[in-house]
Amino acid sequence: MIENREMRDKLRKWREENCRNSEQIVDVGEELISEHASKLGDDIWIIYEQVMIAALDCSRDDLALTCLQELEKQFSDSHRVKRLSGMRLEALERYDEANKDYDAILQDDPTNTAARKRKISILKAQGKSAEAIRELNEYLEQFVGDQEAWHELSELYINEHDYGKAAFCLEELMMTNPHNHLYCEQYAEVKYTQGGLENLELSRKYFAQALRLNNRNMRALFGLYMSASHIAASPKVSAKVKKDNMKYAAWAATQINRAYKYTDTLKRHIVHLGGHAEAAMKQYPLPVFDSGWLVAGPRRTNAP
């Protein structure tokens, strides 16, 4: 079995990278807590927090309650623990009590961002998206730098089909993270959905930018092709624009073909491990693609 230190390192890595693989965290964390609690020292509190949130994700209320009780025993007056207790109430759908908890935190410390964000999530969970949007806007007026919040707001706006405002939020994100190809791509998609010649041009540019930042972004490549062909097919454009866009679309199409050919060559080097794949994934949960293919290098002789 995987030993103590490895488990701790895994949990730390997931914590630092903010991974949301809750089932794995619960598996590893539960074992760590029940067997090796004494050997963990001061790390145990942060592991309790991490495991508790993962347990709430997996509906493991018993585990969550245990972790929460341990934390409450140790840090009785802490805002951080209060927030966790609020989250547990949220998971049990006792939203009013959760709100009371968060309000208590905010009364004590008006600058506490975590409590405010939880309140907004409650509104979102209850389906009151208009209110959630309004609260989130107010929150962002005070804390303009919170990128997570901008992203959440853009998602809410997209759900409401308010693409103009979603684009605004994504612009904030693009400014703070100019080298993140995913924000460029999302912005381009929103612009594409908005439609209209100007927006299509913008979307084409941003798809291209996303591709420039990351050559492997297939979605951006398809987006580039679609937006360029759309502009070329539009009756209102001048001949030069039409020609340019057809050139872009043709180039994108060639690249897409190349990408598929690349996959084909790769397939010959990839070995499907079959049953071995299942067992391997259970023991060493590595991030693999859904198809279960691991790039294994030269052909294995014992593979089926």
Added chain:
Amino acid sequence: MAEPELLLDSNIRLWVVLPIVFITFFVGVIRHYVSILLQSDKKLTLEQVSDSQVLIRSRILRENGKYIPKQSFLMRKFYFNNQEDGFFKKTKRKVVPPSPMTDPSMLTDMMKGNVTNVLPMILIGGWINWTFSGFVTTKVPFPLTLRFKPMLQQGIELLSLDASWVSSASWYFLNVFGLRSMYSLILGQDNGADQSRIMQEQMSGAAMAMPADTNKAFKAEWEALELTDHQWALESVEEDLMSRELDFDGMFSKELPSGIF
């Protein structure tokens, strides 16, 4: 005018120079931990947090505005800088100069600062001067004028001695400032033993967030933003992109779990 080089007893090195270094270092470490113990919680108001974030946003707009479309950039610039109701023009924060009398928490902070930093320095400086007096400790590598003699050569009554030869007290002060980088190495940045940083803070102002500063900061941002123009970084992005074939290397590598989407 070169004088004959003085040869110092190597005992001086062993029993004076090194002990002073150790003393300074350990006193610094102790100071650091004492300052942690005495630290009071700095409570920031909502307004201060919000203002600092607004300033950051405006700065990002200036620096990275070229990544968003021109229209959006102008919209934001207008929001900040508009003559009548731009944010920087409109918002005036209440200016309360933080004097020690009116702000009790600041008074205690200042006192704590003094106690942990200045007092030990003076005490230990004096003790070292008294203990290690009467001989020359070391030589500074650059020539000094005679004016420095009474300051640096406490306890050495030699009229003809070059001012570069200094006593142990000055070696102590040299250490206090010199070990600053050692403290950053061992105690991490932002440590309580950092003398010169404390003194700089005392010189530039007392509290962390000065209200008067916010108004000035707003004004400075307004000016900077006025001067900024929009140079769209995406002018020729398609041409740049299509100048060469796409590089698909590593598309299905397991090190890049989300490389595609």
